[in-house]
Amino acid sequence: MKDIYKLFMSYLMEHKDDPLSRDVVFNLPYQLLRSENGVSVLRKRGAFFSGDNLVDFLLRDVPIVKAGIYDPAAGCGDLLLRYLDKLELAASFRETMQEWESIVFAAELEPSFVKLLKLRIWLLLCLKYHVVTKLGELVIPDLKKRFAGVVCRDAFKYLPETMPTIVIMNPPFQQVDSKSIYSWGTGKVSYAAIFLYEMYKRFPKSRILAILPDVLRSGSRYEKLRTTVAPDLESAVRVYGRFDKKTDIDVFVLDHRPDMRQRVLRNVGRKQGRMICHDFDVHVGSVVPHRDTLKGRSCYFLTADNVPPGSNIIRVKEKTKSVHKPVKGPFVVLRRTSSPSDKIRCVSSIVSSSHDFHLDNHLIYLKPRGHKSELKLCQDVCKFFSSQECSDIVSRLIRCRHLTVRIIRNLTYKGGK
Numbered sequence: 319m320k321d322i323y324k325l326f327m328s329y330l331m332e333h334k335d336d337p338l339s340r341d342v343v344f345n346l347p348y349q350l351l352r353s354e355n356g357v358s359v360l361r362k363r364g365a366f367f368s369g370d371n372l373v374d375f376l377l378r379d380v381p382i383v384k385a386g387i388y389d390p391a392a393g394c395g396d397l398l399l400r401y402l403d404k405l406e407l408a409a410s411f412r413e414t415m416q417e418w419e420s421i422v423f424a425a426e427l428e429p430s431f432v433k434l435l436k437l438r439i440w441l442l443l444c445l446k447y448h449v450v451t452k453l454g455e456l457v458i459p460d461l462k463k464r465f466a467g468v469v470c471r472d473a474f475k476y477l478p479e480t481m482p483t484i485v486i487m488n489p490p491f492q493q494v495d496s497k498s499i500y501s502w503g504t505g506k507v508s509y510a511a512i513f514l515y516e517m518y519k520r521f522p523k524s525r526i527l528a529i530l531p532d533v534l535r536s537g538s539r540y541e542k543l544r545t546t547v548a549p550d551l552e553s554a555v556r557v558y559g560r561f562d563k564k565t566d567i568d569v570f571v572l573d574h575r576p577d578m579r580q581r582v583l584r585n586v587g588r589k590q591g592r593m594i595c596h597d598f599d600v601h602v603g604s605v606v607p608h609r610d611t612l613k614g615r616s617c618y619f620l621t622a623d624n625v626p627p628g629s630n631i632i633r634v635k636e637k638t639k640s641v642h643k644p645v646k647g648p649f650v651v652l653r654r655t656s657s658p659s660d661k662i663r664c665v666s667s668i669v670s671s672s673h674d675f676h677l678d679n680h681l682i683y684l685k686p687r688g689h690k691s692e693l694k695l696c697q698d699v700c701k702f703f704s705s706q707e708c709s710d711i712v713s714r715l716i717r718c719r720h721l722t723v724r725i726i727r728n729l730t731y732k733g734g735k
Contacts, residue, residue, distance in 0.1 A: 321430045322347060322350060322351055322394060322430050322431065322434055323430040323431075323433040323434045323437070324430070325350045325351075326346065326347055326350060326434055326437070329346065329350065330342075330453050330456065333453055334452060334453050334454025335452055335453075335454060336452065336453050337451060337452055337453070338441065338444060338445055338450055338451070338452065338453055338456070339445070340445065342441070342453070343399070343438055343441050343442050343445055344370070344396070344399065344400070347394045347396070347434060347438070348394075348396065351394075370400070371562075372529060372558060372561070372562070372569070372571075373396075373397060373400040373401075375556070375558055375571060376397075376527055376528075376529060376571045376573075377400075377401065377404070377527070379573075380525075380527065380573065382401065382404040382405055382406075383483065383484075384405060384406070384417060384421060385421060385482075385483035385484065386421050386423065386478065386480050386481065386482040386483050386484070387401060387421060387422060387423065387482055387483065387484045387485075387486060388423040388424065388425075388478050388482035388484070388485050388486070388521075388524075389423070389424040389425070389485075389486050389487055390424075390425050390473035390476075390485065390487055390489070390513065390516075390517060391425075391426070391473060391487045391488060391489040391490060391513060392424035392425060392426040392431070392432075392435055392468070393426060393428075393431050393435075393488070394431045394434045394435055394438065395424065395431075395434070395435035395438050395439065396488075397486055397487070397488050397529070398422070398424055398435070398486065399435075399438055399439065399442060401484075401486055402418065402422070402439065402442060403442060405418075407446060407447075410447075411443055411444075411447040411449065414443060414446075414447075415440075415443055415464075418439065418443075418465070419464065419465050419466065419467070422439070422465060422467055422468065423467035423468070423478035423479075423482060424467065424468045424469070425469055425471045425472070425473040425476045426468075426469075426470060426471075427470065427471075427472060428470075429470050432468060432469070432470045433461075435468055436461040436464060436465050436468055437458065437461060439465060439468075440458070440459070440461060440464070441456075444456070467479065473513070473516075474516055477520075481521065481523065481524065482521060482524050483524060483525065484524060484525045484526075484527060485517050485521050485524045485525070485526045485527070485528075486526075486527045486528070487513060487517065487526075487527070487528050487529070488528070488529040489509060489510040489513035489514070489528070489530070490509045490510065490513075491508055491509065491510050491531045491567065492508075492509055493506040493507065493508060493509070494506065494507065494508075494509045494512070495507075496512075500512065500515065501542070501546075502515070502540070502542035502543040502545070502546045503539070503540070503542065503543060507539075507540075508531055508533060508534060508540075510530050510531055510534060511534055511540060511543055513528075514528065514530060514534065514543075514547070514572075515543065515546070515547065518547055518574070522576065523576055524576075525573070525574065525575050525576070526572065526573075526574040527571070527572070527573055527574075528571065528572040528574075529558075529569055529571055529572075530569060530570060530571075530572055531567055531568070531569055532557070532567075532568040532569060532570055532716065532717035532718055533718050534570075535555060535557075535570050535716075536715055536716035536717070536718060536722065536725060537716075537718060537722060538722040538723060538724045541724060554572070554573040554574070554575070555570055555571070555572055555573075556570060556571050556573075557570045557714060557717060558570055558571055559658065559717065568658060568717030568718065569717075570717070592730060592731065592732075592733070593727065593728055593729065593730050593731075594684065594699065594726060594727055594728070594729050594730075594731060595727040595728065596687075597686060597687055597695055597699075597733065598650070598684040598685060598686055598687060598695075598699070598727075599684070599685045599687060600682065600683075600684050600685075600723050600726050600727045601682070601683055601685070601723065602654070602679055602681070602682055602723060603620070603676075603677030603678045603679045603680065603681040603682070603683065604640070604642035604643075604676070604677065604679065605619070605638065605640050605642060605676050605677060605678055605679060606678075606679050607621075607678060610640060610641075610642075611641075612638065612639045612640075613639055613640075613641055614639050614640045614641035614642070615639065615640070615644065615674075616637050616638065616639045617637060617638070617640070617644045617673075617674045617675055617676045618633050618634050618636065618637055618673055618674070618675045618676070619634065619636040619637055619638040619675070619676050619677075619678070620634060620636075620651060620669070620675050620676070620677045620678060620681060621636065621678040621680065621681070622653050622655070622678065622680045622681060624636055625651050625653075625667050625681070626667065627653075627662075627665045627666070627667060628665075628666070628667060628700075628704070629667045629668075630667070630668050630670050631651075631667060631668065631669045631670065631671070632669075632670060632671040632673070633671060633673055638676055640676045642676065644674035644675055644676055645674070645675050645676075645677060645683055645685060646672060646673070646674050646675075647669040647670060647671045647672050647673055647675065648668065648669060648670050648671070648672070648686070648692050648693045648696050649668075649669050649683050649684060649685045649686065649696065650666055650667070650668055650669075650683065650684040650696045650699055650700060650703075651666065651667045651668075651669060651677070651681050651682070651683050652664055652665065652666050652681065652682040652683070652684070652703070652721065652726065653665045653680070653681060653682075653721075654679075654680050654681060654682055654720045654721050655680065655719060655720060655721075656712075656719065656720065656721045657719055658713045658717050660709075661709070662703070662704060662709055663708065663709040663712040663713060663721070664703035664704075664708055664709070664712060664721065664726070665703075666699075666700045666703040666704070667700075668693075668696045668697065668700055670693060670696075682721060682723060682726060684696075684699065684726070695733060698731070698732070698733030699731055699733055702729075702731040702732065702733065708729070708731075711729065712725065712729070
């Protein structure tokens, strides 16, 4: 990744007649980062800036106080700067700088990001106190020894000098190998999950403000993490939606206040009533094409391509062999791929015959639990799936591009009575 500090300094030198503005302080670094580095590079490094809209959403109803604040995944300081921007100023530039130096803590592994973060804090103060009018008038001091709490360190090996009142973070979202110490995750996990777990354990008395990928809130693979954290993590969760126009990932914001008495890392918006799991066994299709060996019993084979939405299926042309146990109709089929932008989140069909079927793993199926009128039960739940009420509930519960068994099992509907 290209040195963002050098790019930023070059811009200041080449635009000496331009005014020192909020755009230079807040927006220019991300513009330079985007223009000089491809999306794949940024994704690999987890280098995505928060932006005004998302930060305003995060900080809504959060009292801005002059107290220790720590960003363990600081990057170039986009999130941290927007918090500082809301602080009440002291009488002079020097006094405010001294105050900020005593309360601001940040950790970041990329040296150029750390250098730019310190510079941006200084530039923000210059902007607020109208120190200069043009970029060419800036006399940038040696900032190496200033803001000692802003360090080029691994966040998991750094502890601020004073316990922070607020931990604020937009951690990287990329997948990393889970270590054995994290009993809640195996294989590849989101780096954001590790940051959430570590910050919660390290700072139990701090208010934790975080921007996190929706999969942590709704994905089945993070259920153990939520079970581990949620009983003690008294938190508030609000769904935001897509990170920004250029980043196709949905996020939520977390505001953990130690004094709160609500547990909402679990499903939000769940109504009391009969859940789908009371009437159906819910599973993902067991056949993985191009990986499974063509052995076992030959049965009709259902895929996302040969199951038309809203259809009533008796048989299909395709067949396949599989060692997995087939599913006997009647049952309901759902497409796993589902986006919050879709008009209907749960696209369903009914397999009404009593034939045996193998199912592709891009499908979820609901098999009635010994109900006297299995076909009627399937029709009731499909009617619910096609409703706006269902789509609204699912969009609140999960913003990922794939539905999960856990989400479907726990939905409530009018049926099965």
